[in-house]
Amino acid sequence: MTEPDPDPNPPLLTPRLRLEPQRAGHAPDMAAVLADPRVHDFLPSSPPTQAELRARFARLESRRSPDGTQGWLNWVVFARAGGSALGTVQATVRPAEGEADVAYVFHPSAWGQGYATEAVRVMLDFLASGPGVREAVAQVDTRNAASLRLLTRLGFRRTAFTPHADEFRGVVSDEFTYRLPLAPASG
Numbered sequence: 001m002t003e004p005d006p007d008p009n010p011p012l013l014t015p016r017l018r019l020e021p022q023r024a025g026h027a028p029d030m031a032a033v034l035a036d037p038r039v040h041d042f043l044p045s046s047p048p049t050q051a052e053l054r055a056r057f058a059r060l061e062s063r064r065s066p067d068g069t070q071g072w073l074n075w076v077v078f079a080r081a082g083g084s085a086l087g088t089v090q091a092t093v094r095p096a097e098g099e100a101d102v103a104y105v106f107h108p109s110a111w112g113q114g115y116a117t118e119a120v121r122v123m124l125d126f127l128a129s130g131p132g133v134r135e136a137v138a139q140v141d142t143r144n145a146a147s148l149r150l151l152t153r154l155g156f157r158r159t160a161f162t163p164h165a166d167e168f169r170g171v172v173s174d175e176f177t178y179r180l181p182l183a184p185a186s187g
């Protein structure tokens with residue numbers, strides 16, 4: 001008998017947080033998180049509608065790109081104590097390179113309490129526990145001080161600077177690349 005493939009996007013728990021595998025049904029939760037314009041200050045995005053999110057999340061439920069080359073892992077983050085969604089953590093896994101591009105967005109009411117640190121850390125631990133991901137990679141607008149502090153707190157190191165990586169809302173976005181080698185799980 002062959003072992004079933006392990007779930008690539010399972011629920012995850014931390015002392016304070018519950019990370020649910022993102023589904024189309026989370027569209028209202030995440031529409032509320034993404035409705036605050038401050039969330040998009042250093043991103044090329046703008047607040048989406050619930051219908052847009054539902055369609056996007058339905059596509060992402062495949063957990064894989066159509067050509068099979070990428071894993072699409074997405075979690076919606078809640079406090080274990082209950083209440084509305086706090087944010088999301090995401091990993092785009094590129095097995096050919098042994099890398100995962102990570103991203104995270106939290107509602108401003110959840111900032112400054114270490115929730116993003118806790119949620120991204122458990123995602124990184126999960127990625128490190130499986131085969132295929134040797135390094136996490138993050139691209140960050142150079143003005144995004146909170147995100148840069150978060151990455152440094154998690155042990156990421158700055159490895160590259162890309163001037164004029166993007167342009168949105170009439171402003172040039174320069175980016176840093178941050179990388180974190182992931183230790184394979186022992187035992």
Ligand SMILES: CC(C)(COP(=O)(O)OP(=O)(O)OC[C@H]1O[C@@H](n2cnc3c(N)ncnc32)[C@H](O)[C@@H]1OP(=O)(O)O)[C@@H](O)C(=O)NCCC(=O)NCCS
Pocket residue numbers: 038039040042043104105106107110111112113114115116117118139140141144146147149150
């Ligand atoms: C990037 C983002 C997730 C960072 O959120 P954050 O709240 O600063 O990060 P954390 O949840 O880890 O909280 C860390 C802060 O809480 C404080 N804190 C309080 N309790 C804490 C705890 N138990 N553990 C760790 N930090 C704690 C830390 O001191 C830190 O404060 P500081 O940044 O003033 O030094 C948030 O700014 C965001 O969602 N921005 C919009 C989307 C975005 O730009 N995403 C990144 C794209 S690259």
